[in-house]
Structures are given as structure tokens and as C-alpha cells.
Amino acid sequence: KRDDDLHIGGIFPMEGEGGWQGGQACMPAAELALADVNARSDLLSGFKLLLHSNDSKCEPGLGASVMYNLLYNPPQKLLLLAGCSTVCTTVAEAAKMWNLMVLCYGASSPALSDRARFPTLFRTHPSATVHNPTRIKLMQKFGWSRIAILQQAEEVFISTVEDLEAHCKKTGIEIVTRQSFLSDPSDAVRNLRRQDARVIVGLFYVVAARRVLCEVYKHKLYGKSYVWFFIGWYEDNWFETNLEREGIECTAEEMREAAEGHLTTEALMWNQNSNQTTISGMTSEDFRFRLNEALREAGYDIDREKFPEGYQEAPLAYDAVWAVALAFNKTMEKLQKSGLSLKNFTYTNKKIADDIYEAINSTSFLGVSGLVAFSSQGDRIALTQIEQLYDNHYVKLGYYDTQADNLTWLERERWVGGKVPPDRTVVVNEL
Numbered sequence: 415k416r417d418d419d420l421h422i423g424g425i426f427p428m429e430g431e432g433g434w435q436g437g438q439a440c441m442p443a444a445e446l447a448l449a450d451v452n453a454r455s456d457l458l459s460g461f462k463l464l465l466h467s468n469d470s471k472c473e474p475g476l477g478a479s480v481m482y483n484l485l486y487n488p489p490q491k492l493l494l495l496a497g498c499s500t501v502c503t504t505v506a507e508a509a510k511m512w513n514l515m516v517l518c519y520g521a522s523s524p525a526l527s528d529r530a531r532f533p534t535l536f537r538t539h540p541s542a543t544v545h546n547p548t549r550i551k552l553m554q555k556f557g558w559s560r561i562a563i564l565q566q567a568e569e570v571f572i573s574t575v576e577d578l579e580a581h582c583k584k585t586g587i588e589i590v591t592r593q594s595f596l597s598d599p600s601d602a603v604r605n606l607r608r609q610d611a612r613v614i615v616g617l618f619y620v621v622a623a624r625r626v627l628c629e630v631y632k633h634k635l636y637g638k639s640y641v642w643f644f645i646g647w648y649e650d651n652w653f654e655t656n657l658e659r660e661g662i663e664c665t666a667e668e669m670r671e672a673a674e675g676h677l678t679t680e681a682l683m684w685n686q687n688s689n690q691t692t693i694s695g696m697t698s699e700d701f702r703f704r705l706n707e708a709l710r711e712a713g714y715d716i717d718r719e720k721f722p723e724g725y726q727e728a729p730l731a732y733d734a735v736w737a738v739a740l741a742f743n744k745t746m747e748k749l750q751k752s753g754l755s756l757k758n759f760t761y762t763n764k765k766i767a768d769d770i771y772e773a774i775n776s777t778s779f780l781g782v783s784g785l786v787a788f789s790s791q792g793d794r795i796a797l798t799q800i801e802q803l804y805d806n807h808y809v810k811l812g813y814y815d816t817q818a819d820n821l822t823w824l825e826r827e828r829w830v831g832g833k834v835p836p837d838r839t840v841v842v843n844e845l
């Protein structure tokens with residue numbers, strides 16, 4: 415039987431200047447998944463899944479024009495894959511006009527968790543708010559009920575802080591001060607000292623993080639009386655690189671001293687149980703091996719750690735294609751009962767769109783990024799990981815499963831002063 419083709423559009427940030435150019439590793443990962451699902455005789459039998467890709471440079475404007483090209487040029491597309499929060503916002507807001515599902519493999523903005531604005535959006539990349547229940551869990555574990563927030567004035571951090579404040583209200587954690595800055599954090603950090611902040615959650619991109627850390631050093635807002643929560647997806651030695659280039663006035667030694675002991679939270683994007691076989695038949699380490707092969711062929715010097723952007727998120731793109739293939743497979747079976755197939759889909763056919771929506775909404779499989787399942791708002795349900803920096807390297811402290819409220823703790827934490835820093839000045843009454 416001639417192979418019929420099912421077409422999907424792919425919008426990948428590849429060669430842009432700003433933002434996240436994660437398509438560099440995510441597009442090869444998506445192509446690996448495409449080859450794998452098409453090789454499966456038990457999936458989409460009689461059909462081949464084809465991906466038509468273009469570069470958005472992580473620019474919403476270019477992303478929109480790429481989307482229109484994909485939609486107004488044959489063959490008709492059944493669904494769109496996209497990356498970058500800004501591009502996903504634009505694409506997902508428009509896609510509903512064509513009854514198209516949008517699967518985002520690289521979008522962390524909390525604003526996307528909005529079914530009113532984005533009725534057809536799903537994402538294998540967790541929202542930035544996934545860190546918040548983990549932060550709260552750690553505060554409760556260490557008895558911190560008085561915290562401060564320091565954030566960069568960027569949309570993703572503003573909406574993450576709003577979600578964190580809601581969690582704090584619910585759990586009786588007092589926020590003594592919330593300081594924000596555009597690009598120079600010096601006043602904000604000085605205000606933290608004035609408010610006697612001791613447990614501080616920091617939300618900013620990595621360049622701003624280096625500026626913050628140097629101010630923290632200058633104001634001595636570190637050491638045995640302070641606990642900092644930073645974001646865990648900066649590169650490992652972020653606090654001692656690019657200091658000259660970015661005009662950081664602290665030395666690498668001073669930055670290391672200020673960074674000692676800080677905690678980080680991040681969403682898990684690679685299945686931790688590296689010998690667990692996933693739906694593709696691979697373990698996440700098998701996937702890493704094949705991805706590295708593909709990236710070497712694309713010219714990246716993997717063996718000298720020259721990874722392309724998006725390497726961390728590559729499993730999310732790989733699993734996004736599997737989620738599409740499984741959803742299409744489920745939809746085909748359903749349509750077959752009424753003598754139809756996905757070939758009957760048109761941009762005005764809401765009925766088939768609803769079938770595809772329902773199929774994605776009920777997704778649940780073990781991918782290379784872990785269990786793939788979505789919340790009612792289309793958000794990826796993900797585990798988070800907690801690490802601590804000491805002796806200049808990150809040590810895994812544990813994992814948190816928000817759904818099950820289950821904290822796996824490895825008892826490896828170490829505190830500069832030898833005990834858990836208190837969240838406020840402790841007055842010792844001389845007896």
C-alpha cells in the first residue's frame with residue numbers, strides 16, 4: 415500500500431542573536447524521533463510522518479511568518495512544533511484559527527498556561543513555575559518561613575514570582591521583601607541587606623546572575639547566615655566565566671566565595687533512571703549516544719564539550735514527536751470506526767481537531783525525558799532536581815515529585831556554618 419504522508423510543521427530557533435537558539439540540538443533530536451516512529455510498523459501503519467522545518471531565530475515576528483508559510487503552502491499541516499516562549503505565544507495564539515494543535519518543546523513562560531488564550535497548546539517543556547513547589551518544600555524542610563525575593567524585570571520571572579507568592583500565602587511563608595531590577599542589581603541587593611533578608615530566592619538570567627553574585631559579595635550577603643536559591647539551568651561554572659567580558663568587578667575567587675553553598679532547582683529533562691527502557695526502546699543514555707552521533711555529523715565538536723544550544727532540552731523535542739505520533743495513531747484508530755482518516759483533516763474541521771486534542775490531552779508514556787503527561791492547561795508534568803554548590807561543584811541533593819508530594823532526599827547538604835542557617839536574626843537571651 416502506497417505510503418500516505420502525514421505532514422507537521424516545525425519551527426526551530428537556530429541562528430538568532432538573542433533568546434534561546436535551542437533548535438540547534440532540538441531539530442536533530444526531532445529528526446531522530448521522526449526516523450524512529452516511521453520505522454515502527456505498529457504506529458501510523460500505512461502512513462509516514464513528515465516534518466517541514468524552518469528557522470524562527472527565536473523571534474516572534476519571523477516565527478509568525480514561518481507559520482504562515484507552513485500553513486499557506488501545500489501540503490496541509492496537521493500540527494505545529496515550536497520552541498522559545500515568545501514564538502510559542504505568537505504561534506499558539508494564532509493556531510486556533512486553523513484548528514491546529516501546537517506542541518512546544520522549548521517554552522518555559524508561565525503565561526502560556528492559559529487555556530483561554532491558548533486552547534490548543536501543549537508543551538513537553540515544563541513551565542518555570544515547576545520550581546515553586548520544590549522551593550516551598552525545601553523551605554518547609556529547613557524551617558524557613560521568612561524569605562525574600564530578588565528578580566530581574568522579565569515577563570517569565572514576573573509571572574513565576576506571582577505563582578511563588580501564591581504558594582507562600584497558601585503555606586504561611588512570609589515574603590519580607592520583593593526586590594526587582596532591570597539590569598543593574600546593586601540597589602536591589604542593598605535593599606535586601608536593609609530588610610535583613612536571610613533566605614533569598616533569585617530569579618534572573620545567567621548574565622544578571624553574575625552581576626547579582628558580585629553585589630552579594632560586596633554587601634557580604636553570603637556565608638553561614640544566608641541561603642540563596644538560584645535557577646539550576648545555568649552552565650555549571652557560570653559564576654566564574656565571562657567576568658572580564660561582562661565588566662564584573664569581582665575576581666573568580668570572590669565569586670566562588672559568594673556562590674559557596676547556594677541551592678538550585680531545575681526541571682528534569684533527561685530521564686534519571688538511565689537504564690530504564692523508554693517507549694522508543696532506548697534508555698536516556700542510548701538516546702544521548704545517538705544524539706551525540708547526529709550532532710558530530712552536523713559538525714559539533716561534542717568530544718571537546720562544544721555542545722549546541724538546546725542540548726539540555728533535546729529529550730523534550732524527541733518526546734514531542736513521539737507524543738504527536740502516538741496521538742495521531744490514537745486518532746486514526748478512532749476515525750477509522752467512521753471510515754475516516756487524518757487525511758480528512760482540514761483547517762476548518764473542528765471535529766477531527768477535537769479528536770487530536772483529546773488524544774494529546776490523554777498522553778502518558780515513558781519518554782527519554784521521563785514520564786510524558788500534560789496538565790489540563792497543557793503544561794508538562796515534570797520532576798525537579800535540587801543541587802547545592804560546594805567546593806566549586808554541584809552536588810545532587812534530591813528530587814521532588816510535585817504530583818505525589820514526594821521528596822527524595824540524599825542527605826548530602828552541607829552548610830558553611832555547620833548548621834542550617836536560620837531565616838531571621840536569632841536573639842539569644844543571656845540567661
Ligand SMILES: CC1(C)CO[C@@H](CC(=O)O)CN1
Nearest residue numbers: 434498499520521522523647
Ligand atoms: C530551561 C530553559 C533554558 C528556559 O528557557 C526555555 C526557552 C524559553 O522559554 O523561551 C528553554 N529552556
